[in-house]
Amino acid sequence: MPEIVVEASRAIALGVKLCKPKVIPMYPITPQTHIVEALAEMINNGELEAEMIHVESEHSACSALLGAQAAGVRTFSATSSQGLALMYEILPIVSGNRMPSVMAIANRALSAPINIWNDHSDAVSARDQGWIQLWVESTQEAVDTVIQLYKICEDHSVLLPGMLCLDGFTLSHVYERAVVPEQEQVDEFLPEYKPYVKLDPEEPITMGPIAFPDSFMEFKKMQQEAMLNAVEKIKEVNEEYAEQFGRSYGNGLIELYQMEDAEHALLGMGTLVGTARVVVDELRKEGHKVGLIKLRSLRPFPKEDLIKATENLQGLAVIDRHISLGYEGPLFSDVRSALFESDLRIINFIAGLGGRDITQKHLRKALLSLKEGKEGGWLL
Amino acid sequence: MAPSEILVPGDKRLDIAKTKPTKKGLKQVRIHGRGGQGAVTASQLLAIAAFHDGKYCQAFPSFGVERRGAPVEAFVRISDEPIHVREHVYEPDYVIVLDPTLLSSVDVARGVKEDGIIIINSNKPASEFKLGTKAKIETIDMTSVAMEIIGKPFVNVASLGAFAAITNEVTLESIFKAIEQEFAHKKEMGELNKKAAEKLYKMFKGE
Numbered sequence: 269m270p271e272i273v274v275e276a277s278r279a280i281a282l283g284v285k286l287c288k289p290k291v292i293p294m295y296p297i298t299p300q301t302h303i304v305e306a307l308a309e310m311i312n313n314g315e316l317e318a319e320m321i322h323v324e325s326e327h328s329a330c331s332a333l334l335g336a337q338a339a340g341v342r343t344f345s346a347t348s349s350q351g352l353a354l355m356y357e358i359l360p361i362v363s364g365n366r367m368p369s370v371m372a373i374a375n376r377a378l379s380a381p382i383n384i385w386n387d388h389s390d391a392v393s394a395r396d397q398g399w400i401q402l403w404v405e406s407t408q409e410a411v412d413t414v415i416q417l418y419k420i421c422e423d424h425s426v427l428l429p430g431m432l433c434l435d436g437f438t439l440s441h442v443y444e445r446a447v448v449p450e451q452e453q454v455d456e457f458l459p460e461y462k463p464y465v466k467l468d469p470e471e472p473i474t475m476g477p478i479a480f481p482d483s484f485m486e487f488k489k490m491q492q493e494a495m496l497n498a499v500e501k502i503k504e505v506n507e508e509y510a511e512q513f514g515r516s517y518g519n520g521l522i523e524l525y526q527m528e529d530a531e532h533a534l535l536g537m538g539t540l541v542g543t544a545r546v547v548v549d550e551l552r553k554e555g556h557k558v559g560l561i562k563l564r565s566l567r568p569f570p571k572e573d574l575i576k577a578t579e580n581l582q583g584l585a586v587i588d589r590h591i592s593l594g595y596e597g598p599l600f601s602d603v604r605s606a607l608f609e610s611d612l613r614i615i616n617f618i619a620g621l622g623g624r625d626i627t628q629k630h631l632r633k634a635l636l637s638l639k640e641g642k643e644g645g646w647l648l
Numbered sequence: 649m650a651p652s653e654i655l656v657p658g659d660k661r662l663d664i665a666k667t668k669p670t671k672k673g674l675k676q677v678r679i680h681g682r683g684g685q686g687a688v689t690a691s692q693l694l695a696i697a698a699f700h701d702g703k704y705c706q707a708f709p710s711f712g713v714e715r716r717g718a719p720v721e722a723f724v725r726i727s728d729e730p731i732h733v734r735e736h737v738y739e740p741d742y743v744i745v746l747d748p749t750l751l752s753s754v755d756v757a758r759g760v761k762e763d764g765i766i767i768i769n770s771n772k773p774a775s776e777f778k779l780g781t782k783a784k785i786e787t788i789d790m791t792s793v794a795m796e797i798i799g800k801p802f803v804n805v806a807s808l809g810a811f812a813a814i815t816n817e818v819t820l821e822s823i824f825k826a827i828e829q830e831f832a833h834k835k836e837m838g839e840l841n842k843k844a845a846e847k848l849y850k851m852f853k854g855e
Contacts, residue, residue, distance in 0.1 A: 273696045273705060438734055443692045443707040445699055542732040627735045 271447045276407040277302030277440045279448065280346075280372055280432070283414040285316045286454040288461075289370075290341035293321040293332035297351040298384045299436035300374040304346055330355035330362065337367040338475055340466030342418065345369070348436055349376035352390045356397070362429045363398025363491065365476055366464070368421035369429040370414065371399075374436040375538070375589075377622040385623020386436040388537065388589040392566070392598055398491050400430040400498055401566040403537040407446040410434050412515055415449065419458050419505050425497040427464055433566075435539040437623065449513055457512050495568045502565055521570035523562040524577055526552060530559025532639045533578070535603060536587035537563045540619070540626045544587075547631040558635050563599070571606040583613040585638040587631070587647075589620045600644075615644035624648070675817055676737045677724040679807075680756050681746035684716040686804030690744070691722035693826045694808055698726040700822035706731045719754050726817055742815055743783075745769060746790070746803050757781035767814055769803055786814050788848060797844040798837075809845030813852035820849050 274282070280303050284292075292311075294304040310316040321336075323329045329345050337343045347355060352373055362369055373391045377383040391401060402417060404410045410432065417430040434440055465473065479487055499521065506520030517523055523541075526548050527533060534544050541562040551558045561577055561584075563570075578584060584607075588597025595601065600616035607614065617634045620626040630647040637644070677694065681687030688709045695707035703726050710721035723737040739759045743766040750756065751768075757779040760766060764783040768774075769790040777785050788810045790803035798806075808823045824842050831838025 273692075273699045273707075275692075435734075437708075441708055442734075443695045443705070444731070445704060539734040542734045545732045625736050627738075628733065 271445055273443055274407065274446055274448070275302060275441065275443050276410050276434065276446075277374070278306045279407045279411045279446045280414055280434070281306035281310065282448045283411040284344050284370075284372075285310050286449060286451055287344075287370075287415055287418045287458055288316075288342065289318055289344040291319050291321065291332070291336035291343045293323050293329040293336070293343070293345050295323050295326045295329045295347070295351065297326070297348045297376075299376055299386075299440045300346045300348040300351070300372065302440065303372055303374065307344070326351040326354040327357060330358035333369045333371070334358060334362045334365065334367055337362070337369045337463075338365065338467050340461075340463040340468070342422075342461040343369045344371070346372040346374065348374045349378055349384075349390045352394060353378060356394065359394055359397040359399060359429075361476065364487065366427040366491075366494070367429055368418070368427055370417045370421060370432065371429070372410075372414065372432045372434065374440040375433055376436040381622075383622040384436075386438045386589070387621045387623070388433075389621075391431055391433045392590045394431075395567050395598070398428060398495070399567065400426075400428055400495070400502075401433055402430065402502070402564055403433040403566060404439070404564070405539055405541045405562065407439070407442065407444050408515065409517055410439065411446055411448060412509060412513065412517070415454055415458060416502075416505050416509055416520075418461075419508075420498060420501050422461060423497075423501050424464055426494050426501050428491070428494050428498060433538070438539045447515075453512060457508065499565075499568045499570065502568070517564055518562065519573060521563075521565040521568075522573050522577060523564060525560040525562065527559035527561065527577060529557055530581060531557040532583045532585075532635060533559040533561055533581055534585050534587060534631060534635055535561040535563060535599075536589075537566065537599065538589065540587055540589065540631070543626060543628055544631050547628050547635065550628070551632065551635060556635070556639065558639075566599070566602075569602055569606065574603065574606050575610070578607060578610065578612055581612055583615070583638045585615050585617060585634045585644065587617050587619050587626070587634060589626075591618050591621070613638075613641075615642075617644045617647050619647035674725060674727040674729070674731070675742065675815075676740045677726070677742045677744065677811075678737055678740040678760075679722045679724070679744045679746065680750050680754060681720050681722070681804065682716075682750070683718045683720050685720070685746050686802065687720045687722040687746055689830070690746070690804040690807060691724045693805060693823070693830055694724045694811070694818065695726075696826035696829060697808065697812075697818045697822040698724075700825045701819055703728060703818075704731050710736075719750055740764060742811070742817070743767065744807055744811060746807060748772075751777070751779075757783060765814060767807070767810055769807065786810075786852075788814075788852060790848060793844050793847050793851070797847060798840045802841070802844075805841040806844035806848055809847070809849035810852055812845075813849040820846065
């Protein structure tokens with residue numbers, strides 16, 4: 269498997285290419301654009317046999333994604349920020365129709381004030397729309413995760429769409445080393461797409477009809493069951509991937525770092541986890557028993573794994589790159605809810621909004637504040 | 649800058665003898681340029697060159713809104729170990745200044761380590777630059793070399809030759825490989841950039 273130095277956006281495009289999607293509806297928006305630009309180039313060069321649909325808005329991009337997937341092919345798109353917001357009307361229609369489309373979200377702050385830089389407000393706000401969300405830390409993880417996502421989403425026990433969430437700029441525009449798998453390996457790992465149902469004039473079916481009050485709840489219950497099935501499927505695919513490609517990410521849902529004897533820990537998603545690894549290493553050298561929990565899967569939410577991972581902890585600081593205005597960090601709400609039966613002290617920090625750098629100093633402060641019994645707050 | 653063909657280790661075209669750089673540990677580089685001058689490209693090439701030297705690397709831009717002529721910063725990390733840190737570069741070991749006119753508006757010495765080096769594209773002696781830092785200042789006339797060899801003031805790629813000579817953090821061979829890779833579709837320009845990089849390298853090494 270060749271290792272290269274590659275921009276994360278391009279690496280994702282290379283990963284997508286290996287999965288052979290047939291339709292890629294796209295609408296450009298910073299900082300996602302490099303992903304679809306690279307795909308457009310691959311299609312133009314004849315390296316990827318797919319149709320790129322240049323639509324007039326993200327609303328149409330998501331609609332075309334749904335339509336193409338319904339017609340029976342693997343699809344891909346990418347967006348950011350207000351682009352994802354404009355897709356909002358269609359997001360639950362894709363998931364409600366159980367279409368396993370995959371999108372990359374180069375996470376960017378939602379306006380206003382207008383801001384092109386990273387935070388998690390776009391995708392976290394969309395967490396209730398029935399899409400699996402896997403959050404990645406590095407270029408390598410981004411490539412591997414896009415391949416994994418197709419396999420997870422398309423599994424007949426799941427049949428849900430998935431978002432690959434990566435930090436805009438902070439990851440999307442970084443050049444670093446990554447191994448891009450070989451086509452034969454991916455072909456072996458990810459079988460050709462066989463739709464569970466599709467629109468076919470020879471065998472007409474109706475998709476997306478009205479569900480009356482006597483059946484709507486059953487549909488939602490089935491979607492919830494599919495999400496819960498995804499918990500196991502994400503783990504399984506993570507293991508299979510490790511066997512075939514030699515790389516895995518924790519148990520697929522969460523990854524633990526220096527947690528064996530940790531008393532206090534940080535929990536977060538995305539690139540801040542990388543910086544946190546360095547901070548944990550430094551604090552360990554100074555004698556602090558600290559650790560790190562990387563949350564990879566926001567939906568489905570790995571409740572049981574979090575309970576287990578935090579059994580021996582005394583304190584946990586949750587870093588949110590988003591705030592549910594009027595309440596608190598939404599990741600914090602989720603984590604605290606999952607752990608409400610434990611005695612663990614959990615505090616919340618809001619950090620890195622609108623591209624504000626999350627520094628080693630910030631994360632060090634968060635961990636030490638936790639240890640000293642202080643409250644959370646804003647890491648400005 | 650998105651090559652469709654990427655040379656990887658093992659490729660015969662990369663089969664050139666290479667001298668290993670000797671430095672160890674994480675090194676951070678900040679490149680100052682103006683929008684359109686290619687500071688970001690230079691950072692990417694430096695990362696690729698470090699990779700060919702067997703190092704881990706990370707290159708990223710200052711994430712601004714691109715405007716031609718506006719001050720631009722690009723960053724590189726080079727290490728023998730995998731690089732996990734994702735914060736901006738606050739304390740660079742090395743600074744490259746592609747355009748000396750930036751000095752009037754940008755504090756290029758910001759955060760630079762005391763034992764660091766600031767490399768300025770200038771025909772003036774280093775002693776003429778008072779930057780309020782203990783870091784070493786090296787000047788080298790990249791523009792003249794670029795004008796002479798390329799015929800245009802393209803100093804971004806060539807500056808890496810000076811960087812290799814001054815810092816020994818990366819080999820000239822690997823910079824050549826990175827240039828060949830990134831200029832695969834503009835071979836002539838690639839060759840001119842290699843020549844300019846080599847000249848700057850030799851100028852500093854006194855060859």
